[in-house]
Amino acid sequence: xxLQRRLDYGFSGYEVPVVPRASRSPRGRVPIRKKxxxxxxxxxxxxxxxxxxxxxxxxxxxxxxACREEWDNIFENTTKCKQGHHQRxxxxxxxxxxxxxxEQEICEENFTCEFSHVPGLQGHHQSYKxxxxxxxxxxxxxxxxxTSYFADQRAYVNEKCASGxxxxxxxxxxxxxxxxxxxxxxxxxxTKSESKLSTFLxxxxxxxxxxxxxxxxxxxxxxxxxxxxxxxxxxFRGQVDSVTERKxxxxxxxxxxxxxxxxxxxxxxxxxxxxxxxxxxxxPKSNLKASSFRRWKTRGSFSRRCANVExxxxxxxxxxxxxxxPSRPSPNILDQSIRNFSVSRHWRGAxxxxxxxxxxxxxxxxxAxxxxxxCHTRQRSxxxxxxxxxxxxxxxxxxxxxxxxxxxxxxxxxxxxxxxDNCTAGATNEASSSAAGRQAVPDSTSGDCNVKLSIKxxxxxxxxxxxxxxxxxxxxxxxxxxxxxxxxxxxxEAVTANLGEGLHVGVxxxxxxxxxxxxxxLQTGICHDEDHHSLGFILEPNHAPxxxxxHAEDPHLLSGSRPQGLMRRAMSFALQPKPSDVCSxxxxxxxxxxxxxxxxxVCSLADISTNNAMPDSQALVAVPAITMEALPVVPLRQKSxxxxxxxxxxxxxxxxxxxxxxxxxxxxxxxxRWRDVKLRAFDSAKHRTYVDLKDKWKTLVHTAxxxxxxxxxxxxxxxxxxxxxxxxxxxxxxxxKQQSHYHFKAASSELIKDA
DNA sequence: ATTAGGG
DNA sequence: CCCTAAT
Numbered sequence: 001x002x003l004q005r006r007l008d009y010g011f012s013g014y015e016v017p018v019v020p021r022a023s024r025s026p027r028g029r030v031p032i033r034k035k036x037x038x039x040x041x042x043x044x045x046x047x048x049x050x051x052x053x054x055x056x057x058x059x060x061x062x063x064x065x066a067c068r069e070e071w072d073n074i075f076e077n078t079t080k081c082k083q084g085h086h087q088r089x090x091x092x093x094x095x096x097x098x099x100x101x102x103e104q105e106i107c108e109e110n111f112t113c114e115f116s117h118v119p120g121l122q123g124h125h126q127s128y129k130x131x132x133x134x135x136x137x138x139x140x141x142x143x144x145x146x147t148s149y150f151a152d153q154r155a156y157v158n159e160k161c162a163s164g165x166x167x168x169x170x171x172x173x174x175x176x177x178x179x180x181x182x183x184x185x186x187x188x189x190x191t192k193s194e195s196k197l198s199t200f201l202x203x204x205x206x207x208x209x210x211x212x213x214x215x216x217x218x219x220x221x222x223x224x225x226x227x228x229x230x231x232x233x234x235x236f237r238g239q240v241d242s243v244t245e246r247k248x249x250x251x252x253x254x255x256x257x258x259x260x261x262x263x264x265x266x267x268x269x270x271x272x273x274x275x276x277x278x279x280x281x282x283x284p285k286s287n288l289k290a291s292s293f294r295r296w297k298t299r300g301s302f303s304r305r306c307a308n309v310e311x312x313x314x315x316x317x318x319x320x321x322x323x324x325x326p327s328r329p330s331p332n333i334l335d336q337s338i339r340n341f342s343v344s345r346h347w348r349g350a351x352x353x354x355x356x357x358x359x360x361x362x363x364x365x366x367x368a369x370x371x372x373x374x375c376h377t378r379q380r381s382x383x384x385x386x387x388x389x390x391x392x393x394x395x396x397x398x399x400x401x402x403x404x405x406x407x408x409x410x411x412x413x414x415x416x417x418x419x420x421d422n423c424t425a426g427a428t429n430e431a432s433s434s435a436a437g438r439q440a441v442p443d444s445t446s447g448d449c450n451v452k453l454s455i456k457x458x459x460x461x462x463x464x465x466x467x468x469x470x471x472x473x474x475x476x477x478x479x480x481x482x483x484x485x486x487x488x489x490x491x492x493e494a495v496t497a498n499l500g501e502g503l504h505v506g507v508x509x510x511x512x513x514x515x516x517x518x519x520x521x522l523q524t525g526i527c528h529d530e531d532h533h534s535l536g537f538i539l540e541p542n543h544a545p546x547x548x549x550x551h552a553e554d555p556h557l558l559s560g561s562r563p564q565g566l567m568r569r570a571m572s573f574a575l576q577p578k579p580s581d582v583c584s585x586x587x588x589x590x591x592x593x594x595x596x597x598x599x600x601x602v603c604s605l606a607d608i609s610t611n612n613a614m615p616d617s618q619a620l621v622a623v624p625a626i627t628m629e630a631l632p633v634v635p636l637r638q639k640s641x642x643x644x645x646x647x648x649x650x651x652x653x654x655x656x657x658x659x660x661x662x663x664x665x666x667x668x669x670x671x672x673r674w675r676d677v678k679l680r681a682f683d684s685a686k687h688r689t690y691v692d693l694k695d696k697w698k699t700l701v702h703t704a705x706x707x708x709x710x711x712x713x714x715x716x717x718x719x720x721x722x723x724x725x726x727x728x729x730x731x732x733x734x735x736x737k738q739q740s741h742y743h744f745k746a747a748s749s750e751l752i753k754d755a
Numbered sequence: 756a757t758t759a760g761g762g
Numbered sequence: 763c764c765c766t767a768a769t
Contacts, residue, residue, distance in 0.1 A: 649763065675757060690757070695763065698760085 469522035652687060654696050659716055662693055662700070663723045671697065671731040700724045 654662070665681040674690035674697075682688040703711055704721035 646764095651763070672758070674759095692763080694758075694760095 470520045473517045473519050473524060649687075653713055656714065656716060656720070658682075658685075658688075659696070659700065659720055662696060663720055663727060666697060666731070667723065667727045670734065671728065672735060697724075697728075701728050704728075 661681040662677065665677040669676050669680065674694045677693050678688065678690040682693060700716070700721070701724055703716060704725045708715075708718070
């Protein structure tokens with residue numbers, strides 16, 4: 001039992017006695033837990049570490065040896081497990097018998113994902129037969145582990161197991177997953193689209209081609225000869241007939257790894273999109289969608305009028321990063337963003353939708369370095385101590401994380417000459433009349449003039465994605481490289497709190513937004529490398545004031561108390577010409593390196609409400625081409641997630657109006673009915689939970705008791721604080737009375753009983 | 756799921 | 763804000 005201190009604030013309203021207060025949770029002092037903060041690992045550091053590992057196929061002299069060791073263990077365990085399951089799988093054993101081994105659990109999770117989600121990405125193929133699975137596995141050549149990785153990604157992206165254990169492994173590019181296959185995967189290429197995220201694990205030794213992987217993940221067989229024509233086969237035709245017709249104009253593209261040389265990876269953007277189907281068509285809004293992705297989408301949309309309060313939108317969070325010069329962002333910006341993104345823990349509530357509605361259970365990049373928590377908890381010896389982790393992911397692994405990585409638009413040397421003219425012409429046309437555009441480009445030129453965007457960073461083997469010049473802007477948006485997505489997501493995290501409801505991806509060329517998704521790169525002039533175009537992607541709020549009204553404020557983001565403080569951010573990535581003297585990129589292998597200009601990818605945050613982000617704001621349009629579902633995001637922590645990587649919620653200080661609403665509600669309801677307070681005053685403020693309100697009340701009481709000089713943050717009017725103290729005193733007294741009444745009743749009943 | 760309280 | 767015991 002805790003004795004409440006006597007209130008002594010000089011308020012005459014209520015006499016506050018020293019009242020015993022029953023504690024519902026009398027807890028003794030617990031041993032000081034290791035601060036989670038100590039265990040935080042910057043996601044980007046993990047990434048860097050993993051990326052480094054990817055490059056180090058041999059040797060353990062790496063500074064990340066500990067990291068490697070960790071993953072080695074993980075990999076071994078899981079591989080064992082997976083192989084066992086795979087074997088049974090091949091035997092047609094649809095249901096696995098669960099054993100008690102740790103590996104078994106991991107495998108179980110993997111297996112579940114594979115079985116349930118790999119083929120039935122969109123819910124159409126769940127009737128696949130076991131032997132077909134096996135077949136697919138073998139064709140992948142990745143063995144079970146890689147397959148499962150891919151499967152997990154897909155499973156997650158398609159929201160098929162948001163509450164299942166596979167979420168645990170659906171960490172997107174989670175470094176653990178990468179590390180998981182360290183040494184077995186040469187490259188990771190990821191593409192995303194409106195309805196799915198695709199990750200390709202490229203394993204050189206197995207000569208696995210991306211074309212070979214697709215068929216089974218998409219429930220459709222797609223085979224393609226080297227640089228040849230795409231041949232589609234639909235072994236599961238009956239189950240994939242709802243496949244969307246949406247296709248991209250892109251011709252088959254080539255994805256190579258410069259490290260691997262002529263990489264036998266063949267794929268095409270159009271193939272990637274073959275089975276695309278808008279989620280809404282694939283299935284009606286599912287619970288999962290509503291629970292997981294919608295939350296993600298609408299995160300930050302908290303500035304709604306509550307029952308009694310107009311919640312402020314604190315768009316300028318102290319955690320956010322400012323970029324006063326969006327056009328020339330500091331090299332540190334990305335780094336800062338990523339640091340802010342620093343992951344400490346995951347959101348909770350993945351499996352608790354109701355709670356999730358109150359708590360911010362938005363997506364989080366889940367950089368858990370290990371997927372199978374059960375194994376982790378049982379094999380503590382494999383865990384990396386906080387200290388060790390910090391060491392492992394020390395700055396040495398961040399050497400390339402200077403906020404930029406290098407991109408190199410190139411042209412296929414074999415085609416360049418014959419198509420330069422075409423490219424130039426197209427670009428010129430577009431440059432002179434960007435709005436005109438849309439001239440049909442003869443197909444004969446389409447396949448030859450390719451724009452290759454490569455991103456290299458984090459010591460990862462250079463990934464090169466080659467996109468035909470006739471690819472559409474829309475296809476650009478859905479065909480990013482994994483690293484790009486990495487950064488995207490990282491920065492997303494840093495800025496999401498400042499963004500409104502929903503986000504859009506825009507493509508910006510030389511500061512101008514390319515409004516027409518159907519324009520080809522050629523028409524837009526992106527393929528015209530001589531001009532040193534700056535190609536950028538911008539992520540902007542859904543309700544961004546669209547340009548014709550640059551200063552129009554989104555009513556949803558308006559803060560009742562201080563509208564002038566409204567600031568919203570757009571995040572953009574841009575390929576910027578890099579000074580030639582800084583160019584230190586190795587030539588892109590097998591591409592002739594005919595173009596020597598390198599580009600930096602820079603990330604910038606900008607206040608878009610003042611149009612600082614876009615030199616030509618008039619040209620900026622909201623691009624609805626991609627939705628949040630398409631972004632490589634991973635929701636929240638899951639039960640089995642590694643506890644060390646739970647993301648902390650973004651701090652959102654209570655505004656004065658919120659405080660007022662809280663005080664009002666507490667005055668009416670008391671201090672012990674936080675749920676009611678929540679419902680009454682903060683029902684529509686999804687980011688305020690009753691726990692938050694309770695906490696805020698606690699701090700309010702504290703604030704009211706300390707001297708104004710000691711107070712921090714946005715000052716709360718003294719009058720409000722007085723009300724806080726008064727209400728607190730009153731309800732404390734009330735509670736005490738009730739309690740004594742209860743005790744009295746109990747005692748009297750005892751007496752009666754005794755009598 | 757809520758409440759209460761420590762960190 | 764987080765965590766968690768106790769309801």
